[in-house]
Amino acid sequence: MIVPALAGGALRFSALKEAVAGVSSKVLTETLRSLQRDGLVHREVFVDHTPIRVEYELTELGRTLILPLAALRTWAETYAPDVLKARDVYDAGSE
Template identity: 50%
Template sequence: MNWDVYNEKCPTRIVLDRIADKWTVLIVVALENGTKRFGELRREIGGVSQKMLTQTLRGLERDGLVTRVVYASVPPKVEYSLTELGRTLVHIFESVREWAERNIEDVLKAQGDYDTKAASEAPDE
């Protein structure tokens, strides 16, 4: 079958939504070096809420990008790791992260220039 992400009915859009999400990028990169527990991920990924981390991990598991292992202990121990499919995203996401860090100053300058120009062109009320 020929998949076409530009077709609004193509299921590849579901995958594109998943991998274009900032939490997905950060989780995949955080799991690059091995298995982590939920709390470790939450501490490492600043700003992610418990709810968002849970939702994203479930989606990644459903899509076959992350595995979740629950150990029968008290309290239960849950660990997350990348699948082979998930590992195929690491290099891509690392490149995106590096690009963002390398170019943030230019982006911030462009945003400031745009905002200044937009403010000067705003009609008087």
């Protein structure tokens, strides 16, 4: 959910947390660090601001994920009813 949130450009932590509804600060921080480590997200600290401002943005590599993730989201939205039906059929046979 972070990649689509950053697809429009750099965001501060608080704006990113708002865009990724329901995520805790701890999980968001850990995920951002992981994405930084993988080279997908760039973190920039602006020390000339009071208070210090930190922004996150997708790297060139990170931007390559935008289209595949959008396609996956479209697939999930299209076929969610089929998946839920398959689960119901499976669960009914497991009883």
